[in-house]
Amino acid sequence: MEFEAVIGLEIHVEMKTKSKMFSSGPVSYGEDPNTEVNVVDMGFPGVMPVVNKQAVINAIRVSNALHMSIDDVVMFERKNYFYSDLPKGYQITQQFRPIGSNGYLIITTSQGERKIGIERLHMEEDTCKQLHSWDFSLLDYNRAGIPLIEIVSRPDLRTGEEAAKYVEKIRSIVSFLDVSDGKMEEGSLRCDVNISLREKGTEKFGTKVEIKNLNSIANIQKAIDFEISRQSIILDFGGVIEQETRRFDEGSKETVLMRVKTDAVDYKYFTEPNIAPIKLSKEFIDEAIRTSPELAEVKLERYKSLGLNEYDSNLLLADKDISNYYDEAIISGANPKLLANWIIGDVQSVLNKDGISIKSFKVSPSLLSELVLLIEQGKVSNKQAREFFAKMIENPISPKKLLEESGTSLISDEDTLKAIVKEVVDANEQSVIDYKNGKDRALGFIVGQIMKKTQGKANPGLTSKLVLEEIKRR
């Protein structure tokens, strides 16, 4: 029998706001456990939630990027349940009125473009982090209260590849909008998969299986591919799919059973009474969108208009920070294409070699653009520029200063150079004759003599041009 997979994704994105969703506690990563916590995050008696405005702005921006309708009334509900990672005994979330609803995303796979519906986007707070040992559990409240947005797709995805492309695109959006680091391996982007199979051509949904514990986009694809084959085999042999939660096991690359779903928990949702509904003005929403950082696809169009080809543009856009570096560098007015070549080539190879990110790269965008400007103006040769660049990596000083220090500023003044050219050509009349007789090498010899005379300071391009002119005159 031929089956079709019906896949929906729930993505949790941790926002990198300054403070938490409902408290002034700091949002940070990698700090010592329970050091980035205030009384609100611990759920002490008497604490109250205060809505983080930046989190609302972020949610609006992501909703807009996902083509969703944005609710102009922000309301929160309590989701009530007891769990050791839940400080207050309830989580404040948006159950009844998500800030974003009914959106979509266009993804491009090997099979072409597909439009994936998105049901809802809502804000909520994260729980604390747990570390279970066999006879004790450790709780880290640093994570408790970090703002989350949850993005729930419609069951429109059909393959592991589509799911991977969808997550990749969401990751790019939240990352380019500066909403989140979007790092699956660090848990700042988390994805749960719902998947069921049905006979191709039928409408009715099969039994849904949930897959958790997916820590990379590649694993999402692998887990789905495995799950499709697992369920197909069961169904082919006349078996029944159990409604259950499975996790992806990295070692075996298989999904394994976590728990069989029992009756759904009743979370007793009701409106958070400490937060009266917040009416968002049209101005507020418009402003949030207007001031939103550029998405990758918007940047792509801009880069193309600067004369970059799609391939190079995408190389810059593969990393949001690199594209931001590029954006900062082009402000100087340096040639966009030349700058892009430097970043894609020389800068990237340094990053790769040192295993660092662009954020810890010592040469600032303005220094790099200064160097590129010097090349454009013919003040330094490419060879010199590479030498300067090597120095700048060690010690990020201005290439202009390097130029002054080396005293090797190119002679680009036409009159000065003309005089030297005339002098050298006069002294090498035989070479002029040779050139006119078809010996192209003779030209190189003359240029070489000029370089020798100027200790390599003659602007090479200009020199060649002037020598040719001089020869023609004779």
Next chain:
Amino acid sequence: MKYMNLSITKIHEAILKGEVTPLELVKEAIEACKKDDNNSFEYICEKEAIERVDKLDESKKDSLLYGIPVVIKDNYSTKDIPTTGSSNMLNGYVPIFSSEVVLRLEKAGAIVVAKATMDELAMGGSGTTGHLGITYNPWDKSKTHLIGGSSCGSASSVAAGIVPFSIGSDTGDSVRKPASYGALVGFKPSWGRISRFGLFPFATSLDHVAYFTRNVEDSAILLNVLAGRDDKDFSSSFKPVEDYTARLNESVKGKKIAVIKEIMDSISNTSIKEAFNKNIAALKNLGAIVEPVSIDHKLLKAIYPTYIIISCAESTSNNANLDGVKFGPRESGESFEEIMTNTRSKGFSRLIKRRFVIGGYSLLKENQDELFVRAQKCRRLIVDAFNKVFEKYDAIYCPASPKVAPLVSSDSDALSDEYLIADNYMAFANMGGFPSITLPLGFEDNLPFGGNLTGKPFDESGVLSIAKVIENCTGLKDLVAKEGK
């Protein structure tokens, strides 16, 4: 010379004149706390209070609360001072932060001398359910009458003259009812007027900071200190604060006061009715327009059940943080579920568990429309009905209770009209967030009873000005339960 039985303004004058020092005042209050035989206190802050007197900034002497002792209900978080909400669930809990109310009082120079007993987690109206047991009415030395709750210790300590004022909290009538039983002024300003940050939530949408004084002027003085926006409480209002003492001498002439007919009809006690009518006559004499107004009997009867459903539902969620994981006593168990179950089973009393069961039941998916959502709709209808009265009237005035303080042995579960309406109607002011004040009206067999005046949201000044006239008419102010009465 005793000072704790005087008004805030009198004590302040005495400090300014150098008749008495803050340290002497605090020592007088602490001694009185120690002698208290009404079970008013969870914790007497002797050491902490004396340390704080040491730290008083003398340049702030002009603040009316400078050096004046205060008692705080035990559901306000107080830094480094045990705070239990009178529940075994929080035995030994010492908060690391103070509630905004306490911070503002301390900033004004007031000295916290004790934490007051209360009904467990503020759920109850009798002052009998806290983990320290029954709190008695200081007006009755035979210890047969209650002061009422849930702010029982706060009420009894002011009624007994231990401190000139105290902080309570009011979710249904938890300050305004005990005020009636204790010959006190009990004031609950509008929802959002005073920050609730640090007040242990019982039912968030109904909870109000409220307090006891022995006269109306002191109430206005306190509001000047406590009112105002607090960024830690998202529900606290941005409305500018006023000088709430400014209109205290305003005439009542031409002001329109509504008396709810159905509430009066449900009261049988003749002394209360007589005293109330006498007071009305006096107000009319001064030019007030006092008129009977009807509100649908069914709506009035619905106030109590509506209150119960909403408050129990919110309380189950509000108290879910008490699980033994982060603070408070922890019972052992094999899993976190067991730890939580064992801790909560042991920590909460039966009455609290009953409320949680009612609240949880009304929030269940299959019941929510029929119970919780319906109660919210009902709340809207009730508030609309009272708002309609406020369209034509400046305030609503009725007896605060159909009876004097109940006996310790009393059982008031009979669902009579008197119980359902006159004994429980004051929660309408919590539902609508209206400013509402109880003040003494008279005595029956040496036990006090009060009247309750409620106004439009954020019209604290208007309510206080009418209350001041009522107080002038009755002449009942600065009352302290005397020895041997």
